[in-house]
Amino acid sequence: MKATAAPAHPGDAQPLHPTQALDDTVHQRVRLGVLSIAREADQVEFGFLKHQLAVTDGNLSRHLKVLEGSGLIAMRKGYEGRRPRTWISITSKGKRALDAEIQALRELVHRLDTRGAH
Template sequence: MSEHPTSSLDDVVHQRVRLGILAVAREARRVEFTFLRTTLGLTAGNLSQHLAVLEKAGLITVEKGYEGRRARTWIDLTKAGKQALHDEVTALKALIRQLEQPGADACPAKSTAPGLTAPEPQ
């Protein structure tokens, strides 16, 4: 029996906000903190916490600097971050393919897989 596609999902990447951060950062060479905060509808503190998790995992780099007189924070995907996002998308596609297979909505009682039971009649 093969593994379920959800076993390939990465808990660090799969979390909704962190997946959003990686997706937005993938669309650009680098992304500015305020743009990311606004795009994802987050507070600065919440975004900072998620960036710290991604940075600790080696999926992004965070660079602080100035643009003119304004302090800026820039986020870049690392090579590992690009690969992690690619792997997550691949796992999600596999899950979708499995769910869209003919018979995916069939009564599980007809399955020979252990642990599956028929739903209770409504």
């Protein structure tokens, strides 16, 4: 794909840069990590996410609220023995959003790889 300042022919649509397909809700490092880890399992426990992503309870909670508010994850609270637990699972919408994010990143990498080959 050749980048130009204007379309080659009037009326032709200029393809958007692959970064235009990145979703700010998904692309943020912690949220991308949550979605990726949740995609690997049916559900994941809050403490596991906290450890894997090296974040504080408060920081992770804020990101989970954003993802839950966007419909990308579901959270379930319960107990394991006497200890309260929160389990997170990715929703169908979350899977589609993660897939779209990964595809946009692949297109960006491909674009840069083909540019670097010259």
